[in-house]
Amino acid sequence: MDHVGVLALFDRDMREGARPDSPGARVERVDKVVRQVGTEHGWNGVIWSDLDESNAEAAIAEQMRYFGELGREFEWKLYGHDKPEDLGKRLRAAGFVAQPEETLMIAELGDLALDAQPPEGVRLLPVTDRAGVDLVADVHEQAFGTDSTRMRHQLLAQLTGDEDNVVAVVALAGDVPVSAARMELVPGTRFAGLWGGGTIDSWRRRGIYRALVAHRARVAAERGYRYVQVDATSQSRPVLARLGFEPLTTTTPYVYG
Template sequence: MDHAAVLALFDRDLREGARPDGPGARVERTGRVVRQTAPRHGWNGVVWSALDDTDADAAIAGQIAHFTGLGRGFEWKLYGHDLPVDLGQRLVASGFTPGPEETLMVGEIDELLLGAGQAVLPEGVRVVPVTDRAGVDLMAEVHEKAFHADASWLRHRLSARLAAEPGTVVAVVALAGREPVSAARMELVPGTRFAGLWGGGTVEAWRGRGVYRALVAHRARVAAERGCRYLQVDASGQSRPVLERLGFVPLGTTTPYAYVP
């Protein structure tokens, strides 16, 4: 993989050329910033910018004014190669709070299928598609147990997307009997060769048994069937080693900077 070329393609197609990620959302370019404005339960934030020392502070102030004028908190999704180099410091000075740094990882699907295609689920575990509210509730249950965090946003956002745009999201739950033990989703971006892996989590008692790996393999097969070439993921420190063994490569870092009015 030509890392620089793939990173440039990622920036062009998924950031500067971002598409709305759910019903009711809109993506717009204002100056040298691309942002998404969504309903309250959707994702609101900045996905791309091309700033420098002369316009960064004004651009930050402009985005704060836009989202707070709507009564929205929002996120500025900052990548390690974004300019100016002190953009993160400028965001903090303007009232943003940085979240945990993650690794931007991309894998070519053909290579991933070689690495993960033979993944085997533990005995008694099966993967089922999520297509309705009952399935979304199972995903939310896994999310809350795996990440110890509220999943009400997931219930609202995923239910709305499955109802309005079912062809752009693939969601799955791994069940041990009737117990949900792992869950994940994949978001497809029409008009690009990319699909994004999101929300992969496994409850603690089932970690280290190949379930997460199997869900990556499942989604890679679906992405290949849909004509995608690359899978992209923002990897935590916990998932990065697993993804590297499957064939993903790190292309940089990404950090969410949150602004709460």
């Protein structure tokens, strides 16, 4: 893979050219910053910026003012190659709180092994309605130990909206949900984004996460996408590397509000 070329393509398709991720959200391009303004329960934040030492602090202050007037907590999604090089330090100085760093990993679908199946006794159920969304959200709360309210509202809005741009799946052991994941598809781009992939403790290390990645990648390939991308944690990175994903840069959410 041409890392430099693919990363530049990712920046153009998914960041500078970003589209709203759910109904009711909008993307704004103002003064070398691309931001999403979501609904009350949606994602709000900075997706892309083209800054340098001369304008970074003014841009940070403007986003703080803008989202503050809306009464919204927001996130500045910082990538390891973003400029200026000390942008993370500037965000922390302004009061942003850094969340755990993840690795942007990308794979070309033609290079992936997509034959992984769930272990015996586990089946994959497509999520299409509120009951399925509740299963996904419940699994994520158990797997990650975090509140899933925002994800629950956003996923339901995506599934019930006019655009067919999200795929969600839950893994069931009998009738018990043990893992869940989703994929966002952005029309007109070459990237499908894999999100979630949470498995409850007692069912980890059995190949379910691998099967969920393969399932979503097969769907992305069928729909004509060339690449799949993941913001990988340290736990998922080795599995993704074995599947054929390559690390391109880091990504760190900086939260304010």
